[in-house]
Amino acid sequence: MASAEQNLAWTIASASKLVQTPLPTPTPGPKQVLIRITAASLNFRDHLIVHHSPAYPLSHVPNLIPCSDGAGTVVAAGESSVWRDRTGTHVAVHPNTWLDGDVGDGYRLDTTMGGGKVHGTLARFVVLDDERVLEAPKGLSDVESAALITAGSTAFNALFEGPGGIGKPAAGVTVLTQGTGGVSCFAIQLASAAGATVIATSSTDEKLETAKRLGAKHVINYRKNANWADEVLRITNGRGVDHVVEVGGAGTIEESLRSTRVGGLVSVMGILTESKQADLIPHILFGAKTIRGILGGGSKAINDRFLRFVEEHQIRPALGKEFGFEQAPEAFAQLEKQSEIGKIVITV
Numbered sequence: 001m002a003s004a005e006q007n008l009a010w011t012i013a014s015a016s017k018l019v020q021t022p023l024p025t026p027t028p029g030p031k032q033v034l035i036r037i038t039a040a041s042l043n044f045r046d047h048l049i050v051h052h053s054p055a056y057p058l059s060h061v062p063n064l065i066p067c068s069d070g071a072g073t074v075v076a077a078g079e080s081s082v083w084r085d086r087t088g089t090h091v092a093v094h095p096n097t098w099l100d101g102d103v104g105d106g107y108r109l110d111t112t113m114g115g116g117k118v119h120g121t122l123a124r125f126v127v128l129d130d131e132r133v134l135e136a137p138k139g140l141s142d143v144e145s146a147a148l149i150t151a152g153s154t155a156f157n158a159l160f161e162g163p164g165g166i167g168k169p170a171a172g173v174t175v176l177t178q179g180t181g182g183v184s185c186f187a188i189q190l191a192s193a194a195g196a197t198v199i200a201t202s203s204t205d206e207k208l209e210t211a212k213r214l215g216a217k218h219v220i221n222y223r224k225n226a227n228w229a230d231e232v233l234r235i236t237n238g239r240g241v242d243h244v245v246e247v248g249g250a251g252t253i254e255e256s257l258r259s260t261r262v263g264g265l266v267s268v269m270g271i272l273t274e275s276k277q278a279d280l281i282p283h284i285l286f287g288a289k290t291i292r293g294i295l296g297g298g299s300k301a302i303n304d305r306f307l308r309f310v311e312e313h314q315i316r317p318a319l320g321k322e323f324g325f326e327q328a329p330e331a332f333a334q335l336e337k338q339s340e341i342g343k344i345v346i347t348v
Contacts, residue, residue, distance in 0.1 A: 096112040162267065169191040180202050242260075262289070
């Protein structure tokens with residue numbers, strides 16, 4: 001089904017340079033869907049890819065369309081597609097090839113949208129395989145749905161899909177979050193909705209007020225408390241938290257481990273700080289602590305569970321600044337500052 005609307009996309013012309021590019025509207029093949037993208041949200045991974053950062057482990061194809069998160073409506077579907085009779089349905093994008101089971105059996109970084117060799121969502125029209133499409137939660141706008149998947153399912157994966165249920169949010173469980181970016185805001189919302197006590201750190205009192213509104217019970221300004229693990233231990237009466245949602249990377253991992261109880265869990269999913277040497281072995285060994293790496297997002301099955309949780313608990317994503325399609329370069333400049341509360345979204 002052809003569309004009268006011109007397909008436009010932003011592509012990476014060179015390091016740090018985005019160019020708006022006219023493209024033909026793609027046609028869905030068998031078991032594929034044509035989606036009119038109406039909103040795309042940004043993740044820090046997108047910044048690393050656009051800037052060809054050495055912190056990101058893969059190069060990408062020339063003129064890549066960036067971004068892994070997006071939402072929109074079904075325009076057309078190919079033969080045998082499960083979406084064939086669902087034109088107009090509001091959907092969100094599942095950005096990777098991991099459908100279910102162990103991450104090692106399904107996740108491939110080079111086939112995750114917006115990086116490697118697969119174009120992303122910063123375009124008006126995209127064709128996706130059926131398995132990369134999720135029905136959007138009822139009651140959310142496309143802007144909100146676009147902000148859900150990578151950050152939200154990363155937080156959900158960390159909190160609820162961990163080994164042996166260690167640190168799984170529930171009454172009596174304490175969770176520590178860092179900052180007020182997309183993943184951290186979702187972690188606060190999800191953990192508090194499940195009954196856990198949330199301790200949130202951030203750099204300003206304004207951001208900490210946001211954390212409280214999202215559900216944090218205790219807050220710590222890490223600019224005023226450089227050794228913030230001491231404050232975490234004070235709040236928990238010396239015990240430490242059950243689970244740390246670690247997004248800072250090398251600059252925060254030692255304090256995160258100090259904040260964690262004996263036998264607790266640190267879920268690592270961010271590299272927002274500069275790399276540095278740190279001897280973590282004593283913390284891990286003598287504290288019987290577990291460190292679990294979380295690749296961005298989750299499997300299709302995890303995303304389905306996450307979206308059901310969002311609907312059940314009526315969670316709305318924390319949104320930062322919204323940019324128009326023509327303002328995509330400005331949106332990426334804002335992302336680079338790492339100062340936004342919540343998710344940055346580009347309307348398409």
